[in-house]
Amino acid sequence: MVSFDLADNPVRELNQHLHAAVSGKVTVNNAGGKHSIAVGAIGNHEVEINGNVGYYCAGMNSDATIRVNGHAGPGLAENMMSGRVQVSGNASQYCAATAHGGLVVIEGDASSRCGISMKGVDIVVKGSVGHMSAFMAQKGCLVVCGDAGDALGDSIYEAQLYVRGKVESLGADCEQKEMRAEHKDKLQSLLDAAGITDIQVNEFTRYGSARKLYHFDIDNASIY
Amino acid sequence: MCGIVGLYAKTDSVRENLGKYVGAMLEQMGERGPDSAGVAFYADSAIAGEASKVTVQHDDTNQIDAVAQSVQTAFNGVQLKRRGTHLVIESTKTPELMEQWVRESFPDVRLMSAGKRIEIYKEKGHPSEFVSNYALHEISGSHALAHTRMATESAITTSHSHPFSTGLDLCLVHNGSLSNHNRLREKLLRAGIRFETDNDSEVAAGYLTWRISQGDSLRQALAAAIRDLDGFYTFAIGTRDGFAVLRDPVACKPAVLAETDDWVAMSSEFRAIAQLPGAENAKVWEPVPAQIYTWEGEIRDGVAA
Numbered sequence: 001m002v003s004f005d006l007a008d009n010p011v012r013e014l015n016q017h018l019h020a021a022v023s024g025k026v027t028v029n030n031a032g033g034k035h036s037i038a039v040g041a042i043g044n045h046e047v048e049i050n051g052n053v054g055y056y057c058a059g060m061n062s063d064a065t066i067r068v069n070g071h072a073g074p075g076l077a078e079n080m081m082s083g084r085v086q087v088s089g090n091a092s093q094y095c096a097a098t099a100h101g102g103l104v105v106i107e108g109d110a111s112s113r114c115g116i117s118m119k120g121v122d123i124v125v126k127g128s129v130g131h132m133s134a135f136m137a138q139k140g141c142l143v144v145c146g147d148a149g150d151a152l153g154d155s156i157y158e159a160q161l162y163v164r165g166k167v168e169s170l171g172a173d174c175e176q177k178e179m180r181a182e183h184k185d186k187l188q189s190l191l192d193a194a195g196i197t198d199i200q201v202n203e204f205t206r207y208g209s210a211r212k213l214y215h216f217d218i219d220n221a222s223i224y
Numbered sequence: 225m226c227g228i229v230g231l232y233a234k235t236d237s238v239r240e241n242l243g244k245y246v247g248a249m250l251e252q253m254g255e256r257g258p259d260s261a262g263v264a265f266y267a268d269s270a271i272a273g274e275a276s277k278v279t280v281q282h283d284d285t286n287q288i289d290a291v292a293q294s295v296q297t298a299f300n301g302v303q304l305k306r307r308g309t310h311l312v313i314e315s316t317k318t319p320e321l322m323e324q325w326v327r328e329s330f331p332d333v334r335l336m337s338a339g340k341r342i343e344i345y346k347e348k349g350h351p352s353e354f355v356s357n358y359a360l361h362e363i364s365g366s367h368a369l370a371h372t373r374m375a376t377e378s379a380i381t382t383s384h385s386h387p388f389s390t391g392l393d394l395c396l397v398h399n400g401s402l403s404n405h406n407r408l409r410e411k412l413l414r415a416g417i418r419f420e421t422d423n424d425s426e427v428a429a430g431y432l433t434w435r436i437s438q439g440d441s442l443r444q445a446l447a448a449a450i451r452d453l454d455g456f457y458t459f460a461i462g463t464r465d466g467f468a469v470l471r472d473p474v475a476c477k478p479a480v481l482a483e484t485d486d487w488v489a490m491s492s493e494f495r496a497i498a499q500l501p502g503a504e505n506a507k508v509w510e511p512v513p514a515q516i517y518t519w520e521g522e523i524r525d526g527v528a529a
Binding site: 032033034035051052054055071073074089090092093111112130131 | 475476478480493494495496497498504508509510513
């Protein structure tokens, strides 16, 4: 096992270690809110980070499993390609923005713009998400076990949204959808993957695109 | 981009070391704002009983020498503190009277702040230089707000730096940019509010000054600000007994709050708060958009009044 103490060592040393396509356990201590911790990891690393992390933790992750024992600042797992990122606390704004694949699990709440422009990542939030979450979301699933803020799924494409609690408001072209068997199966698999056992799929409502804004239509001018 | 830090002490130990902690937090925010730095400290006057504090500044320290000499001749029992290009005048007169005296006697000298407890120091240049040049570690007090500036809307000068005074014992620091500040400044000028610069944040400070002069509480003034200010902002407002935090409804600009048994802290980023003793076990959370948070001995949050 390799260990990095960020109180004494620069973040770059940690990241350069993670850029070598190898696998192994990595422990990171004294995160101290520093930026860009464990960014660009390639390979099956198992990274455990102790402390709160700052901007852009776990960005561009490929294949690594990254766990943060603390809260995450803005831009967690931005543009992640694959692998798994899990945060024991809350995540700040635009978590998993533009992420293409993998799984992000937030055990607390996620802030505004969670999953903005998501392109295939799956996101499971045990708490609630802030306003404008899944804005222009293209692909993947956002599961919210708590509530969602204003304008959920505004200008959404083909991402699937599952919310267990209250939705403050839906964004333009986002609508409630029927929960069919295949959606329940998918949701169950995501809850299983996130290790959530005390919540039933029947408690969720599905939301997705009404597909009215894909192409310009003068009749829809008022909702653009 | 700018950086904000705020610290409210709950124990004597934190009060004694307030400047040391705020300096460490401010240095962490240097990357967010390398152009200038400023701080507002709140501490009781050395003069017992009813006393006022007025902070004045001039880039030419000879001017400050002249103010120091003149104020001692004009008033009995004043106490003076020099720090960098700043002078804090403590006296038994009212802050309004002292402000008026400065304006009339030294029209070229900048009035940084006036009140019973506030002292404002600010200077262009890198925050880490400011922290050491101003020997922040020497300063104690009940609470403080500080700012590091990355200029986007107007020039880099000491008078464009934050905090901005918004009335007696009140000041404002801002991370963001306002888009309707020119129109609003014209309106406030007609209402008799003074502006020293073309800075957008100074307009926000002037707006609060104006609302409060019209009888608003700070909470009411901030609620009105959500309606009347257009743009991006995380504001922190220093008050005689604490501070307030407000983010705009879209909330692109970051803010983190944290609390332990010893302190309440606010910052743009956790890495500033991480400098404080016990930060690793603090309760940490993000303030909700368009919600006014205030500390005056105890935490209060709630929807706009």
